[in-house]
Amino acid sequence: MRFSKLRLNGFKSFVDPTDLIIADGLTGVVGPNGCGKSNLLEALRWVMGENRPTAMRGGGMEDVIFAGTATRPARNFAEVSLQIDNTTRLAPATFNESDLLDVVRRITRDIGSAYKANSKDVRARDVQMLFADASTGAHSPALVRQGQISELINAKPKARRRILEEAAGISGLYARRHEAELKLRGAETNLLRVDDVIEQLGNQLSQLARQAKQAARYKELGASLRLAEGLLLYRRWKEADEARSTAEEALRTGTVTAAQAEIAVQKAIKAREICEAALPTLRDEEAIANAVLQRLNVQKDTLGDQERRAEDTIRTLQQRIAQLSADMEREENLNKDAGETISRLRAEATELDAAGAGHAQKVQKAGGEASESAAVLHNRESQLSEITEDVARLAASHQSAERFVVDAQKRLSKAETDKTAANSAVTQAQSQANGAATAFQKASQDEATAIKAVAEAETALGKAEVERAECQAQETVARGARAEADGVVNALQAEVSALAKLVERDRAQGNQILDQVDVKTGYEKALGAALADDLKAPAVSVEGLSGWAELASYDRAPALPDGIESFGQYVTVPGVLNRRIAQVGLVTAAEGPRLHAVLLPGQRLVSLEGDLWRWDGFRAQAKDAPSAAALALEQRNRLQALQQELSSAQAHIRRCTICASNLGGTDAGFG
Secondary structure (H helix, E strand, O other), X not given: OEEEEEEEEOEOOEOOOXXXXXXXXXXXXXXXXXXXXXXXXXHHHHHOXXXXXXXXXXXXXXXXXXXOOOOOOOOOEEEEEEEEEOOOOOOOHHHOOOOEEEEEEEXXXXXXXXXXXXXXXXXXXXXXHHHHHOOOOOOOOOOOOOOHHHHHHOOOHHHHHHHHHHHHOOHHHHHHHHHHHXXXXXXXXXXXXXXXXXXXXXXXXXXHHHHHHHHHHHHHHHHHHHHHHHHHHXXXXXXXXXXXXXXXXXXXXXXXXXXXXXXXXXXXXXXXHHHHHHOHHHHHHHHHHHHHHHHHHHHHHHHHHHHHHHHHHHHHXXXXXXXXXXXXXXXXXXXXXXXXXXXXXXXXXXXXXXXXXXXXXXXXXXXXXXXXXXXXXXXXXXXXXXXXXXHHHXXXXXXXXXXXHHHHHHHXXXXXXXXXHHHHOOOOOHHHHXXXXXXXXXXXXXXXXXXXXXXXXXXHHHHHHHHHHHHHHHHHHHHHHHHHHHHHHHHHHHHHHHHHHHHHHHHOOXXXXXXXXXXXXXXXXXXHHHHHHHHHOOEOOOOOOOOEOOOOOOOOOOOOOOOOEEHHHHEEOOHHHHHHHHOEEEOOOOOHHHHHHHOOOOOEEEOXXXXXXXXXXXXXXXXXXXXXXXXXXXXXXXXXXXXHHHHXXXXXXXXXXXXXXXXXXXXXXXO
């Protein structure tokens, strides 16, 4: 790479545009200290992409702009242009369009630096790679600054290696390698972010799936509701159509009656005409009859109008009656559904109470029986060990007796043989025959003794079998106790699981202050009456949100009237409820009406049954319905108690299991 010209404008001491022509051969700049020789080298490094202010001997990169003197104002920009001879076309493809390559760097105050190559905007990285590919650049050892010779002499092998790499022309490859490593690390970071995004999208997908199920459920309920409304409208239309048919039938009947009346009138007119022709003398009577007929016609018309109004009134009343009947039927169905729901809830509460009743006594009884079984088992094991030793000893004696009997039989056989031999030679072996008879008598006595020992061994073995049967019976009792304890544990686990689901469902409804409240067992209904649905509100610390905000205590809070016990000692609440709980008193159901009138503003009384008396005159009876908060608190306390009972029952089962295993192991060894 060959530099042909360096142009400076507003760079440090070069306030006016200055050109430095770099001709072939050796070009030198000579001058005294402070004339700007080092500024030329810094300008060359700066245009090559140097971004360190310390390398420019300044605190910031804008310090390279001419700062002004007493006679010259400061400049707002600095610009350095470096012309490079590119006749050999060795520059990169993006800069290899002309024989002369002009690289310009311009810095403006409060804006920053900008690079151009042949009047085209380029990046600082492109300029740095241009010079790195040519084995030079802002950090090249070929650009020797003040003190750099001593640094090169004292440099470490790593720094000297950079000089050799630049001389070999591979410094650009290292720069590109560094850039590729940065891109790879950026790609790895992006992959990690993609994994996070995928996980978030998975969570959103699951939420959307739940929402889709809810929407499908909503559509099903909407379709069912529209079907029910359609059936109701069809029923009303059917009733209206029947009423219309009835009215039309009545109209036809009235029309026939009117036609018949008109026919009768016409007949009367004809008869009147005949009478007029035949009896002229009766005109006065005819006039009177006409007057009577006219009056009857008027009355007929009046009665017809009244009949039509009555029919209209009847139809209206029938429609009202049908509407009222439908409304009454709907209300009865709603009341029936509500009654069934209340009955089901009460039955579930009764079942839960019945399932939980007597669990502690059963567990305690099972524990006592298991302890007694363990003690009996220990005694029986000791007895069984002694009996086993006796049986082993008797078995050994039995075997010894059997061997003795066999020997006696052998001796008896031998004695008989000797007897036979003695009979044939009495005279020769009289003394031997006498000895054989004596041995035979002794063998008979030994055989009787052995038979008696065998009988005693069989008797002892029978006693051992009886003892073993008793141990097995005790083991059966112990295993039955353990099975009963297993049933108790299973029932407790089922109830604990059901209550845990209810408690988790209540907690999933949101950040309620109810989750931070603890109340003693038996006082849940009283707390539910004191706070009711206010326990569903959250604790807030930001203005504009609905909920419980923490306030400082009163300097002089009104005390509860005499004879009223404070309810705060039975409940643990967060600080936001201190004001409310401090004004709640605990009384009996009989004392509440008497003390109701002495309450101060803000105070209220509650009973263990859930009755409420408020200072403003309001009162609520426990028999109306327990509050949802009271039910949630009872379920939570019941869950804690059942969990403790379940832990005790499981420990008892483990003890019973150990006892049963000991019994089973002893029996197996005995058998």
